[in-house]
Amino acid sequence: METTTKGFKKTGTVVAVIVYCLLILWTLVNLFPIYWMFTFSLKSNDEIYGQNIIGLPHKFLWENYKTAAHTGRMGLYFTNSVIIAVATIILTLIAAVMATYAMSRIVWKGRKLMNKFFMLGLTIPIHSSIVPVYITLKKLGMLNSYQALIVPYAAFSLAMAILICMGFMDDIPIQLDEAARIDGCGLWGTFFRIIVPLMLPALSTVGIYTFLQCWNEFMFANVFNTKEFIRTLPVGIQQLSGQHTTQWGPIGAALVIATFPTLFVYMLLSKKIQSSFMAGAIKG
Amino acid sequence: MDKMKEKNKTAEVSLSADAISEKIKRRNKIYKGVSVFLFLTPALILFCGVLIFPIGASIYYSFFDWNGFGTKTFVGFANYVELFTSQIIPFPLALKNSLLLAVLSVFIQLPLSLALALALGRGIKGERFFLSVFFAPVLISTVIIGQLWLKIYNPDYGLLNSFLRQLGLEEKIMALTGDIKDVLWLGNSKIALGAAFVPILWQYVGYHMLLLYAGVKGVPVELREAAMLDGASYGQVNRYIVIPHIKPIIKISVIFAVTGSLKSFDLIWVLTNGGPLHATEVPSTLMINMLFLHNRYGMGSTIAVLLIALCFLFAVLISAAFRKED
């Protein structure tokens, strides 16, 4: 803003004050519920219900965390969610990069149409396919396994992943392909030697979008898995809060256990996460 | 005679050369075809198996009266007709609710996101901090957000009512909402829809903000500076330089906001499951209830088909609208 001419400085500060007020207000709106969740996870019902609604806990009740960890296996659910998210991201990525290569680098009739076909996936609600997918999974003997969630999640993330990969792949100069051809690489050689390594920046971008898709999903996770050892976080939380409806402390503790690892990783990697997310927006 | 022989020979040679190049071409073509097929296979299997086949199945089932496991009775378009004429299945209401959510997303959530993106995109102090805080709710599981807001809205002990009580405002709001003891929020059919929409809109402001922020950052600095030198105010720069420049991203945001609203399910399901008295019903909650509570699998499939068609239709319409503007 150094270039602002002198005459503009005054309005500049007024605007800046308004802008900061807006930003700080929205920051509070964002942080307050999280702060509240954290504090009530350490309080007794008496404090939550009236004596001390928004302050820091008078007495820190760490037992709430013990209760939450005891009734629900939050650690297990968390691990399951992470395994499923990571595997989904990998599967999505493999399928998306390969498909994108076929549609953007190899010239053939109908490749544009094929791309449009995949883009249909952007608009399909995940819940609309629950029973047919259930029946298919059953026929393949895949119910009650990690794949029961990984495969559908990957399929529903695919459209977005292809959209992003298209953006990234278009940025790779076609001359590199041609050079590889001259060196005697075939389509596959070019793909593995040139395209895959150069597509690595897309990895984190696709990863973020896919993560958002499968980290939150509840309905499939609830219906396709009945075994506790593969229960995911949203299902675990929902079940747990059904069990402690009236003891808010342990629910709060469970919510915190489920949230803070994500937020912590996010704080460490926020710059990277944001820039990949943004990259997706621009390339997509 | 010899000459003849010679001629024949050359003809033979050239013929075989043609054949060979033809063969190579064909082999190349096959190689390419097979490669394309192989490259597409994983994506196609996933996509067709999990998305396309179920849509086909849903369309098929939507013509049947079927409870999901008994015998099927073909009923033609009866399910579709019933969906729009029934007194019992509040599909028009559900549709209206989700369209309202779409409108609110586009006219409240997106402008707010845009404002935040423009403010941050200007390069102010604390940019990174604000960016991180605003995006954080997107990363929290929807079920967790839902549980948290259930506690916020709790009529007896919730944060919101406690806060209003301390300000002495609860009585005034109760007079408006018709509540007797406390403001019921999600339990009052007059205001439940609004109350359920707030967390949905709140959670995804960060999502759209970051998309738009990316666009704002992509506006060449020279363009801005040139406009500023010409005496344009901050608002004018945004209006005439930045916003037109990020139109493609705004388009994507609008499509995501609208189709996302039509598809919305998780938060509503956790907060109200469509109640009270269907006040917060959206097509997805209605579909799940038809499938699993009413045992009307055919009707559930009909809603699924209409939902997919609507999402697709809106995506196309929005794209067309933006194209026309250009």
Add this chain to the structure above:
Amino acid sequence: MKRRLIALVLAAAMVFSLAACAGGGKGGKTKIDMWCIATETDSNRKAYEKAIAEVTAAHPEIEFNWEAIENQSYKTKIKAAVAADEMPDIFFTWSCAFLGDFVNANRVYCLDEEYKNWAKDLDPKMLNNTTFNGKHYGVPTTMNIVVMFANMDILKKVGYTEVPGTYEELIKCCDKLLAAGYTPFGCSGKEDWCVTEYVEPIIEKTAGAKAWSDIMTGAASWDNKDVAKAIDIFQEMISKKYFDPNGAALTNNEVKANFQQGKYAFYMNGSWNCADFFADSAFFPKVKVSEFPVIDSSKSKLGQLIGGPSDTLAVAQSSKNADKAAAFAFELGKAICHYGYLDGCGLPAWTPDYDTSSVNALTATVADIVAKSDAMVLFGDTIQAADIANIYLSYVAKVYGKQIDGNGFISGLKKDIK
């Protein structure tokens, strides 16, 4: 570059090797799986745990796995499983329509053969709700009725030492409670079935058990003036502020907790709650149980109840060891009944062959009420087929939300239920 390639291959291998985590199981043993709704906070949890420990110990040849799923999620899950014919060997079900739909689709194993081995402990009357076309398909565990719980500490403050025995007395009592600043009733509006726990006894005590039963089974039309009258009575109670207005936004667990904390004088719900009230030692001495009083004595009388055997175990037709699962289900059902009754989760569907003197006072009173019962009509959302039951529930919700009155209720249901 090579390293990256290896990473990709490894990743792919990982995806596929995950399959290995899912399968498994020891050889030689018969595997039996069960799904139920006895989650950690369910009243029946302890009974299930004890029963399963006992029965599995007696059958080392069986590898038994069970999974408890929260009520609402369970309905989704079991129906998806039935649709895909991927049911566990033994599954929990509600009797009548819920099970009937599955039976009609040929997904449930007939228990006639196995029942012969258990007939001496299980009265055939208890199987009525799980019998279709003359064949038995379910093992009942406990039976429950709708009862009115009263907090005697609060009633004492307005001069009552007993639960009001007549409708007029009850109304008088509620008025006194209101005047003294107490809320008479609490009812969850977030869960429609909780409203039926009030509506159905009121209708039955106004229109009579026979009339109500005929409507529920489809033998009579909804066009019944007494039903309309009962609905109007219920709504009058709401208008007079007998009900906590906040109930509309609360879940049943929250309402129940409020009752235990002394916020309401009365709470009408299933008799299975006796177990939880018994477990709450501070609250237990305060609470008494009774049936809802008669409103129209020319049509109804005391002893006409809502309830019956509903909690049921059934065996899947697709089970690989259906015969073994059936025997196991009977043995388990009997044990759950045993421990459930002693815990206070309900009354025994099986004839007790053990010492019942330790049963808590509340459950004993409920047993007394049932022993004197004249007629029982099962819960409306269990009797009626899924689609109809849900239409009925949405009308009940409309009544509680005061969107329709008694006439609107009967005329609407008459029109919408065919």
